[in-house]
Amino acid sequence: MxxxxxxxxxxxxxxxxxxxxxxxxxxxxxxxxxxxxxxxxxxxxxxxxxxxxxxxxxxxxxxxxxxxxxxxxxxxxxxxxxxxxxxxxxxxxxxxxxxxxxxxxxxxxxxxxxxxxxxxxxxxxxxxxxxxxxxxxxxxxxxxxxxxxxxxxxxxxxxxxxxxxxxxxxxxxxxxxxxxxxxxxxxxxxxxxxxxxxxxxxxxxxxxxxxxxxxxxxxxxxxxxxxxxxxxxxxxxxxxxxxxxxxxxxxxxxxxxxxxxxxxMIYISLSDYRHIKRLTEESLAGSGITIHGKIQGSDLTPITIPSDLLFEATKTDPEEFTAGIKSLPIIHLSGKGIAFYPTFITNQENALRITNELIHLCVSILHRNCICRFDGDCLIITKEKFDPGKAASLGIPPGPLFGRLMAGEVVLHEGREITPSMVKRMTEKKICIPGWGT
CATH class of the missing domain: 3.40.630.50 (AF0625-like)
Incomplete structure (x- = not known):
């Protein structure tokens, strides 16, 4: 007792x-x-x-x-x-x-x-x-x-x-x-x-x-x-x-x-946690929750960031994203093999600031690892990708040489030196982020 x-x-x-x-x-x-x-x-x-x-x-x-x-x-x-x-x-x-x-x-x-x-x-x-x-x-x-x-x-x-x-x-x-x-x-x-x-x-x-x-x-x-x-x-x-x-x-x-x-429940009461669980079920039924920072259990609200932005950032550097949200007063939702859903929960008074900080974190991760630019409110992400078709056109068979080229190595095939740049193609992805254009 x-x-x-x-x-x-x-x-x-x-x-x-x-x-x-x-x-x-x-x-x-x-x-x-x-x-x-x-x-x-x-x-x-x-x-x-x-x-x-x-x-x-x-x-x-x-x-x-x-x-x-x-x-x-x-x-x-x-x-x-x-x-x-x-x-x-x-x-x-x-x-x-x-x-x-x-x-x-x-x-x-x-x-x-x-x-x-x-x-x-x-x-x-x-x-x-x-x-x-x-x-x-x-x-x-x-x-x-x-x-x-x-x-x-x-x-x-x-x-x-x-x-x-x-x-x-x-x-x-x-x-x-x-x-x-x-x-x-x-x-x-x-x-x-x-x-x-x-x-x-x-x-x-x-x-x-x-x-x-x-x-x-x-x-x-x-x-x-x-x-x-x-x-x-x-x-x-x-x-x-x-x-x-x-x-x-x-x-x-x-x-x-x-x-x-x-x-x-390091910083919050059990009654606040019950409220969080109810709100989580309303936002995304069946999801697991992880509480970051010193979030309070009252006056909570869900916030959402573009799902394709979150996907690209967490695929590019999941460790940096995880470290970046650790001190934020938020709850992140996960489940069914998905580490981060685009819906987060925070206090009402922090909602706009936290939304912007999450978007900024994602954009920063992509800027450091990809070629990025804004076109209006849309982020254009340019990436180099290994192109199996180009490799095949140079006579390179699928197998270990594919893996070495994908890893950035120069390979020798039938007396010819093949560089990674020779088997790459450029791709672009457009992600719209309202209010974030230049």
């Missing part, structure tokens, strides 16, 4: 029977002792039992969120630092209640995971885990932060210090709250998204638990995570399950986003 740390009170919970959680807690206390100004923000509680079996009533607190400090255990040993929220999609095998989810500290998990990625000791990996185990039915947002998964890692003070620093230094900011579907217990795709975008996950339902998914559980995942959108790891989920999730999302009226969508 939406939670920050600026003024939040945080309850740190560990178990005396857990060597890893106790060591992490010890390191946090040490850091706080060295930084007294931070101490009032934290409350501390240690239990004599395993954390997964704690009753919610024993966690009564005036804190804003709870962070459980714990060991991580696995049937397949690995050196790992993890974060996750608790809950049971199905049976309560390891504490808590069946079919019950806990409010997720979504923003805090995003911040902690990113700090862990910076602090992680050599040999460890950092990852989300899918939602699992107790305690459940908590009233305030929480998360587990763990290290494992063997006794060697549980006693590793360097790993404990890394977690302690991550917990204390984590500062949630601008997180887009998500729930995730699909993947394995160690949520690789969701972790990658959180480490590269503003997208942060609350509850994550792995592929194995999709059997428990219905509309009620979907809604509970969304509300318990404070989710603004959902993400589906489509490569790990069947077509039938994808359609089922899409149906639940439609009934909930919540947006489904992919990794590329989240990468687009």
């Amino acid at each position: 939406k939670n920050g740390k600026m003024n939040d009170k945080i309850l740190l919970v560990s178990s005396l029977v857990d060597p890893a959680g106790s060591l992490i807690h010890e390191e946090i206390r040490r850091i706080l002792y060295e930084n007294p100004v931070l101490q009032e923000q934290y409350q501390h509680r240690q239990f004599d039992e395993r954390l997964i079996y704690i009753e919610p009533s024993s966690l009564t607190t005036d804190a804003d969120l709870i962070i459980f400090l714990s060991r991580h255990a696995s049937k397949e040993p690995r050196s790992v630092l993890t974060v996750h929220v608790t809950g049971n999609f199905g049976n309560a095998v390891f504490g808590g209640n069946p079919g019950t989810l806990t409010p997720a500290a979504t923003d805090m998990m995003h911040a902690i995971l990113n700090r862990l990625a910076k602090e992680v000791p050599e040999g460890y990996e950092v990852t989300y885990e899918a939602t699992h185990h107790g305690p459940t039915s908590l009233s305030i947002p929480s998360c587990f932060v763990e290290m494992g998964s063997t006794e060697r890692e549980w006693k590793d003070r360097n790993a404990a210090t890394a977690i302690a620093r991550a917990v204390i230094e984590a500062e949630p900011e601008g997180v887009i709250s998500l729930v995730g579907f699909g993947g394995t217990h160690y949520a690789q795709r969701q972790t990658e998204i959180t480490l590269t975008t503003r997208g942060g996950f609350g509850h994550i339902m792995p592929t194995r638990d999709l059997v428990y998914l219905n509309q009620a559980m979907f809604d509970e995942m969304v509300s318990s995570s404070g989710a603004e959108a959902i993400y589906i790891d489509r490569k790990s989920v069947t077509r039938d399950d994808i359609e089922r999730i899409e149906e639940y999302a439609s009934k909930r009226d919540i947006l489904i986003v992919g990794q590329s969508d989240l990468q687009n």
